[in-house]
Amino acid sequence: MTRSRPALELKGRMLPITRVRVLEADPASVRAQLAEMVRQMPQAVKGMAVVIDSDIDGDLAALLTAFREVGIQPLAVSDGPLADAARASGLPVVSKDSGKAAPAPAPARAVAAAPAPVVAAARKPAKVVADPIRSGQQVYAEDCDLIVLNTVSPGAEVIADGCIHIYGKLAGRALAGVKGDESARIFCRKLDAELVAIAGIYAVAEQIKAGPVNEPALAWLDGGRLKIEAHKI
Secondary structure (H helix, E strand, O other): OOOOOOOOOOOOOOOOEEEEEEOOOOHHHHHHHHHHHHHHOHHHHOOOEEEEEEOOOOOHHHHHHHHHHOOOEEEEEEOOOOHHHHHHHOOOEEOOOOOOEOOOOOOOOOEEEEEOOOOOOOOOOOEEEOOOEOOOOEEEEOOOOEEEOOOEOOOOEEEEOOOEEEEEEEOOEEEEOOOOOOOOOEEEEEEOOOEEEEOOEEEEHHHHOOOOOOOOEEEEEEOOEEEEEEOOO
16 A cells, blocks of 8 residues: 555754763762752753763673653663673763764773863854743754843743853753853843853752842853852853
């Protein structure tokens, strides 16, 4: 029987992926930190896509269970001590450096997040959004900066490969430099965010409240550490 329409359609869309480095193989320690992450930023954790990166051997099955219990979705494992277990469980194994499929294997303390490297693309003109970004909405500026002329509501998310400029209140989540650009910055006229992140390094609401809340602010990376300070825009 001849089909009248194709069974599949391919559409290009960037999926933000976080590389999770395992520094401690003890499942209890991992579960404890995951529980704290869920407490601090439940909306960001649920559905988070991750690549598991580890230089130490451990129980991959226990790690996968711990991640999935809190809503984190493991997509692959970096080449290393966990590679054989990943292949046995049906998970892809990717190169530590490029994110590409790794070759056949050669003989191998908390959870820390870092961005999964992606091949750099040419920067496009900035994406400008004039309307308010409401709860549940996500706006992504691929290979460019994002300029929001209005507010970003709680539960909304703005994502850019470059910088993010918000000329209203940031009450939701803002993630800049998501393809690993550590020079990206986040500017907003009034900061009251649930989460801000640059190149995978993030701060959640409780940490942000120690800074310039409800004031114009700038977030950037300094030596791999996220800084948030008052800044006129």
